[in-house]
Amino acid sequence: MASRSHDETSEQRERFAPEYVLDEQIGFLLRKAYQRHQTIFTDRMIGGLTATQFSMLFRLVQMTGPISQNALGRLVAMDAATTKGVVSRLQAQGLVTTERDTEDKRRYMLQSTAKGRALIQEALPVVMGITEATLAPLTKRESETFLRLLAKLC
Amino acid sequence: MASRSHDETSEQRERFAPEYVLDEQIGFLLRKAYQRHQTIFTDRMIGGLTATQFSMLFRLVQMTGPISQNALGRLVAMDAATTKGVVSRLQAQGLVTTERDTEDKRRYMLQSTAKGRALIQEALPVVMGITEATLAPLTKRESETFLRLLAKLC
DNA sequence: TTAAACTTGTTTCTATACGAACAAAAAACT
DNA sequence: AGTTTTTTGTTCGTATAGAAACAAGTTTAA
Numbered sequence: 001m002a003s004r005s006h007d008e009t010s011e012q013r014e015r016f017a018p019e020y021v022l023d024e025q026i027g028f029l030l031r032k033a034y035q036r037h038q039t040i041f042t043d044r045m046i047g048g049l050t051a052t053q054f055s056m057l058f059r060l061v062q063m064t065g066p067i068s069q070n071a072l073g074r075l076v077a078m079d080a081a082t083t084k085g086v087v088s089r090l091q092a093q094g095l096v097t098t099e100r101d102t103e104d105k106r107r108y109m110l111q112s113t114a115k116g117r118a119l120i121q122e123a124l125p126v127v128m129g130i131t132e133a134t135l136a137p138l139t140k141r142e143s144e145t146f147l148r149l150l151a152k153l154c
Numbered sequence: 155m156a157s158r159s160h161d162e163t164s165e166q167r168e169r170f171a172p173e174y175v176l177d178e179q180i181g182f183l184l185r186k187a188y189q190r191h192q193t194i195f196t197d198r199m200i201g202g203l204t205a206t207q208f209s210m211l212f213r214l215v216q217m218t219g220p221i222s223q224n225a226l227g228r229l230v231a232m233d234a235a236t237t238k239g240v241v242s243r244l245q246a247q248g249l250v251t252t253e254r255d256t257e258d259k260r261r262y263m264l265q266s267t268a269k270g271r272a273l274i275q276e277a278l279p280v281v282m283g284i285t286e287a288t289l290a291p292l293t294k295r296e297s298e299t300f301l302r303l304l305a306k307l308c
Numbered sequence: 309t310t311a312a313a314c315t316t317g318t319t320t321c322t323a324t325a326c327g328a329a330c331a332a333a334a335a336a337c338t
Numbered sequence: 339a340g341t342t343t344t345t346t347g348t349t350c351g352t353a354t355a356g357a358a359a360c361a362a363g364t365t366t367a368a
């Protein structure tokens with residue numbers, strides 16, 4: 001009996017539910033970790049930018065020229081419907097401008113405004129702190145390992 | 155010059171945006187990895203259960219007795235407002251029953267139905283496959299490392 | 309015991325996130 | 339040229355997710 005790690009109760013449970021521990025599942029943990037990060041982000045970010053809005057605006061600010069709405073969405077892994085909402089809110093805050101493309105009349109070409117670029121500059125040290133705070137439970141070495149493996153899961 | 159890893163362009167960019175690569179940030183990667191998992195989950199799951207609904211129903215099925223709505227929510231890391239919606243949808247599908255507590259008249263006590271329990275049993279091999287598919291880009295050893303570190307970030 | 313503080317659950321608001329259906333325009337193909 | 343397919347963007351519906359404000363009931367403390 002000394003070699004058996006399961007008691008009668010879990011033994012019986014596993015006859016029906018073999019070895020599925022919710023708190024160890026990748027999906028459950030990803031949701032919780034993402035939630036924690038979102039909380040940290042919302043608490044610290046300036047200008048009322050959400051994490052999603054920051055990602056999109058940051059990408060746009062880094063562009064050399066204008067880019068279409070859907071193309072920008074793809075660069076930050078958002079589908080067209082989601083992109084539409086995020087862009088609208090950035091536009092409403094005066095961080096982004098949209099203009100009809102003359103060549104392709106379906107397209108809206110997006111550009112960041114001076115206000116948008118200034119906000120990103122101001123936010124940079126803040127988001128670095130957010131990254132640091134999110135990774136705080138890990139050592140430097142663990143963080144590097146984690147990020148490397150996480151990137152493989154995307 | 156051979157020892158320098160940066161070209162003129164990135165050199166100039168970093169004068170304003172020091173060393174912040176969006177695609178390497180924990181928040182950006184967590185969102186993408188979570189999205190990928192959600193896609194896998196939705197594609198494979200039976201009974202139309204979402205990942206969130208599955209988590210909550212699974213927890214409830216594992217309970218020995220009834221539990222209050224908010225308490226169940228806390229067990230799966232959902233706030234009261236979110237819990238309310240998820241429970242309503244589970245109830246609408248006949249997977250869960252709610253009953254007023256006689257002792258504490260604020261409370262709704264929840265219990266899984268036979269249908270709910272049967273669905274969880276049927277879903278178990280499916281969700282194991284989902285976990286496996288999500289972790290497929292990693293080796294066994296990498297998966298263990300990743301899950302250990304991910305748990306620390308929750 | 310009465311008042312203050314907390315808990316439980318609800319509703320409303322805002323913000324992702326995606327599927328599906330759609331119109332308009334562009335591109336590819338026959 | 340004319341047809342088919344694809345791309346771009348929109349709208350609608352559903353599902354998390356959390357903040358805020360609220361009512362009702364319970365617990366704690368003075």
